[in-house]
Amino acid sequence: MLPAVGRPADELLAELGKLTAADLPTRGGRTAAYVYDSGRPEVRAAAEQAYVAMMEVNGLDPTAFPSIVALERSVVGAVAARLGGDAATPGIFTSGGTESIILAVKAARDARPEVRDPKIVVPVTAHAAFHKAGRYLGVRVDAVPVDPTTFRADPAATAAACDDSTVLVVVSAPSYAHGVVDPVAEIAALAAERGLPCHVDACVGGWLLPWLAEAGADIAPFDLSVPGVTSLSCDLHKFGYAPKGASVLLFRDEAMRRAAYYACAGWPGYTVVNSTIQSSKGAGPLAGAWATLQALGADGYRELGRATLAATRRLIDGVDAIDGLTVLGSPDASLVAIGSDTLDLFALADAARERGFYLQPQLSLGADLPANLHLTLTGVSEQGVDALLAVIAEAAEAVRPLGPPVPSPDLVGLVAEIDFTDLDDASFAALLPAVGFDPSGADAGKMAAVNRLLDALPPATREVIVTRFLSALYSPHLGG
Numbered sequence: 001m002l003p004a005v006g007r008p009a010d011e012l013l014a015e016l017g018k019l020t021a022a023d024l025p026t027r028g029g030r031t032a033a034y035v036y037d038s039g040r041p042e043v044r045a046a047a048e049q050a051y052v053a054m055m056e057v058n059g060l061d062p063t064a065f066p067s068i069v070a071l072e073r074s075v076v077g078a079v080a081a082r083l084g085g086d087a088a089t090p091g092i093f094t095s096g097g098t099e100s101i102i103l104a105v106k107a108a109r110d111a112r113p114e115v116r117d118p119k120i121v122v123p124v125t126a127h128a129a130f131h132k133a134g135r136y137l138g139v140r141v142d143a144v145p146v147d148p149t150t151f152r153a154d155p156a157a158t159a160a161a162c163d164d165s166t167v168l169v170v171v172s173a174p175s176y177a178h179g180v181v182d183p184v185a186e187i188a189a190l191a192a193e194r195g196l197p198c199h200v201d202a203c204v205g206g207w208l209l210p211w212l213a214e215a216g217a218d219i220a221p222f223d224l225s226v227p228g229v230t231s232l233s234c235d236l237h238k239f240g241y242a243p244k245g246a247s248v249l250l251f252r253d254e255a256m257r258r259a260a261y262y263a264c265a266g267w268p269g270y271t272v273v274n275s276t277i278q279s280s281k282g283a284g285p286l287a288g289a290w291a292t293l294q295a296l297g298a299d300g301y302r303e304l305g306r307a308t309l310a311a312t313r314r315l316i317d318g319v320d321a322i323d324g325l326t327v328l329g330s331p332d333a334s335l336v337a338i339g340s341d342t343l344d345l346f347a348l349a350d351a352a353r354e355r356g357f358y359l360q361p362q363l364s365l366g367a368d369l370p371a372n373l374h375l376t377l378t379g380v381s382e383q384g385v386d387a388l389l390a391v392i393a394e395a396a397e398a399v400r401p402l403g404p405p406v407p408s409p410d411l412v413g414l415v416a417e418i419d420f421t422d423l424d425d426a427s428f429a430a431l432l433p434a435v436g437f438d439p440s441g442a443d444a445g446k447m448a449a450v451n452r453l454l455d456a457l458p459p460a461t462r463e464v465i466v467t468r469f470l471s472a473l474y475s476p477h478l479g480g
């Protein structure tokens with residue numbers, strides 16, 4: 001509600017404090033997804049001050065605000081220098097991994113205008129952002145099976161999927177779901193043999209893997225130094241520890257960067273030329289990313305990388321020692337997927353959340369990709385990893401009597417029969433208590449029943465349901 005009379009800032013901040021009290025903690029490593037905490041107050045302060053200082057500068061027009069060109073060149077240059085490029089490597093600063101990926105796919109599509117029904121070839125483990133890019137850009141997505149044991153992309157299957165309509169081949173370094181690095185060199189080479197560009201999705205790993213390698217991890221080459229790699233995305237709002245809204249997209253070739261750009265002179269207003277999807281945009285995220293890189297420096301990232309690797313090794317050993325839990329594949333970074341044949345992982349996630357730790361449920365996909373719990377460990381995880389392991393062990397004991405997850409067959413049947421096209425948001429919200437979701441929002445951490453149900457449904461039905469859920473959530477029908 002808009003107040004009739006403006007309110008003082010301290011009152012507004014107090015209100016924000018109350019609102020965020022119910023959120024997952026963004027600092028301290030207890031939220032093992034979504035947030036990346038460097039654990040350094042002075043770095044956070046530098047980022048915050050730089051962000052606020054540049055908040056009103058508009059990235060729409062770099063000739064009006066030359067500061068954004070200087071900052072972007074500095075940030076892109078720093079990332080390129082660490083990832084197989086140099087000061088001349090073309091890049092774009094974007095709002096996040098999804099935008100970097102959409103632009104990489106747009107560039108690949110627009111670089112080959114003669115291809116009539118373009119498609120990209122991705123491993124089935126590739127991030128959802130590639131599917132989103134495909135949908136937004138009218139590009140087909142050919143999702144190829146991966147090795148069912150290692151969860152890495154399969155070069156032979158990738159090669160077999162490449163055809164005349166292919167405009168881009170994709171690999172991950174690492175994948176989000178399983179944290180494993182695909183065979184980048186092999187797949188980039190087979191793409192190059194066919195004259196195809198190859199994008200490395202290093203959104204989560206680009207600013208992590210090099211520091212893990214320095215700390216002693218065995219990391220295969222994955223960046224622009226690998227022949228055949230033509231573009232790479234690297235999010236700074238993940239392991240760059242920058243405030244959200246920060247990613248870098250690098251290209252080997254300047255013509256490919258131009259294919260990502262957009263220009264419009266076909267209207268009577270100012271002539272538009274954009275490097276990103278957004279047009280008007282605050283320079284806060286760019287300044288925040290720049291300040292974070294400068295405040296941490298190589299030695300800061302090196303120390304965070306060491307701590308991250310130590311935490312991950314402890315976690316993997318600890319999880320393997322818990323009866324009924326296994327780590328899926330062998331994680332190359334600090335992203336770990338915990339699987340189980342005997343325990344209800346969705347109930348385990350709820351039990352861990354009750355005990356103050358958030359683990360992220362990932363649903364099964366087909367017969368080869370089982371449901372699991374995802375954890376991303378960061379620089380602050382080292383101090384808390386023993387507490388985290390204790391909570392996982394305790395939660396595992398708490399849910400052991402339940403056995404493996406079994407969705408109610410009645411519910412699955414019921415949901416399969418619903419015609420969602422004729423259901424309005426109010427009626428949808430009214431169904432939620434029947435599937436074990438509390439619409440008051442009081443039981444926000446209790447998601448096991450919903451996850452069990454979703455996991456038993458085909459992905460297309462899951463998509464319909466979560467879309468309906470989001471619409472209901474932003475309407476007055478849920479949460480009071």
Ligand SMILES: *Cc1c(COP(=O)(O)O)cnc(C)c1O
Pocket residue numbers: 096097098099101127129172174175176201202203204205235247
């Ligand atoms: C996080 C991530 C993305 C998407 O990034 P957003 O910043 O959430 O848009 C893409 N790929 C991988 C591997 C990621 O981890």
